[in-house]
Amino acid sequence: MRLLIKNGQVITHEQSYFADVLCEDGVITQIHDNISDENVTEVIDAKGLLIMPGGIDPHTHMQLPFMGTVAIDDFESGTKAALAGGTTMIIDFVIPNPQQKLLDAYQQWRGWAEKAVCDYSFHVAVTWWDDSVYQDMKTLVDDYGVNSFKHFMAYKNAIMATDEMMIASFNRCVELGAIPTVHAENGELVYHLQQSLLERGITGPEAHPLSRPPIVESEAANRAISIANTLGSPLYLVHVSASQTVDAIRYATQNGQRVFGECLAAHLTIDDSVYQDENWRHAAAHVMSPPFRPKNHQQALWNGLKSGVLQTTATDHCAFCAEQKAMGKEDFTKIPNGVSSVEERLMVLWEKGVNTGRLTQNEFVAMTSTNAAKIFNIYPKKGAIQVGADADFVLWDTNASRVLSVDSHKSKVDFNVYEGMKVNGIPSYTIAGGKVAYQHGDVVAKAGDGHYIERPPYANYYEALNKRNHKQPQAVKRT
Numbered sequence: 001m002r003l004l005i006k007n008g009q010v011i012t013h014e015q016s017y018f019a020d021v022l023c024e025d026g027v028i029t030q031i032h033d034n035i036s037d038e039n040v041t042e043v044i045d046a047k048g049l050l051i052m053p054g055g056i057d058p059h060t061h062m063q064l065p066f067m068g069t070v071a072i073d074d075f076e077s078g079t080k081a082a083l084a085g086g087t088t089m090i091i092d093f094v095i096p097n098p099q100q101k102l103l104d105a106y107q108q109w110r111g112w113a114e115k116a117v118c119d120y121s122f123h124v125a126v127t128w129w130d131d132s133v134y135q136d137m138k139t140l141v142d143d144y145g146v147n148s149f150k151h152f153m154a155y156k157n158a159i160m161a162t163d164e165m166m167i168a169s170f171n172r173c174v175e176l177g178a179i180p181t182v183h184a185e186n187g188e189l190v191y192h193l194q195q196s197l198l199e200r201g202i203t204g205p206e207a208h209p210l211s212r213p214p215i216v217e218s219e220a221a222n223r224a225i226s227i228a229n230t231l232g233s234p235l236y237l238v239h240v241s242a243s244q245t246v247d248a249i250r251y252a253t254q255n256g257q258r259v260f261g262e263c264l265a266a267h268l269t270i271d272d273s274v275y276q277d278e279n280w281r282h283a284a285a286h287v288m289s290p291p292f293r294p295k296n297h298q299q300a301l302w303n304g305l306k307s308g309v310l311q312t313t314a315t316d317h318c319a320f321c322a323e324q325k326a327m328g329k330e331d332f333t334k335i336p337n338g339v340s341s342v343e344e345r346l347m348v349l350w351e352k353g354v355n356t357g358r359l360t361q362n363e364f365v366a367m368t369s370t371n372a373a374k375i376f377n378i379y380p381k382k383g384a385i386q387v388g389a390d391a392d393f394v395l396w397d398t399n400a401s402r403v404l405s406v407d408s409h410k411s412k413v414d415f416n417v418y419e420g421m422k423v424n425g426i427p428s429y430t431i432a433g434g435k436v437a438y439q440h441g442d443v444v445a446k447a448g449d450g451h452y453i454e455r456p457p458y459a460n461y462y463e464a465l466n467k468r469n470h471k472q473p474q475a476v477k478r479t
């Protein structure tokens, strides 16, 4: 299979230039002016289009069993939606039930993901602790290409990681060359606030943000950062939503720690007024954790991205239909948490980031693809346009527009948090593994076309960190 993309403008995280790109058997083999189309299987004329690395969404939850139901997008519909939005790889989460063996859960998720249409990889959550978890973490790193472990500091009485578990697990990550990631919210405080709101008779979705104020997030973020600092571990914070958390990461990095921050397209663009909507369904459709914040936090997130304090953008795509959200009709704590976004991420970030002048096109590529590839150690196989890299691209039409809507999105969910938003700049084609996967509204890739992507451990970070941590404590010799 030889695919030639002609006449387009290549946009990488650091360069913009005109060139043709030849892909053979799934990888880029030539980038040059005027590549001949002899012996080529397919030619795409990309005149007027930008050729960017396919998006990498480092945070999705397809068919996640959660809060008594299962997220409506499975690995097929969810990855089709990804491709329709220019994303060619997702990193999803294996979330073992407490007491479930990590390896068993991992195999379960691998089975579910066999029908994925785009490439995928897995973070594995540490939701409990014993010797088997300690052993399985090594097997996952050595034999299955897992280099990141997730810790939910929220969701008490379910999957919450205690400080004791995080210390054990971060330590294990240091031994294995893996990176710990955290969902930073103080689960004890959330639980306390939820109970007191329910006691006061505030049972609707408007209580959701009240039970998870910004300080609940930043307390947990600061705690995780301090634990990582003490143990000499890097740290990645998922879905940073509060300005105080951006400040915590900035402070830590300026003081020599290696801390990374991710933010979500939805947190950048939607504010907490949605929870005041008089229509219960509309308000409940926006229930996710952390919740949407007052507008001033959005500015802090944009500034965090621009200044490099936050590096990646994701979606936390976790879609639930109205019927599922209705499980919490009488009690907001039972509304399944999550919104969809995997298809819209790039378009929303282009519209609200590039078209507003907040981000350059190159920064857009860094924040939607390259930085995630670097942090999760798959660069330049992914996130790059260079010879030898995987042939994953989005061909972007800056002159075309679309109105985002539940009526046209590929997700199975019956709601779109961006309903009615007009975006200028959309994907014309998505190329995955050197083949057209999406063109002009239609996903042509099929179930099973996606491949599992192994992510090796982080020799580099740890070599650097080990040098820093080299000074071992010494006992004082006494007579």
Ligand SMILES: [Zn+2]
Pocket: 059, 060, 061, 316
């Ligand atoms: Zn999540």
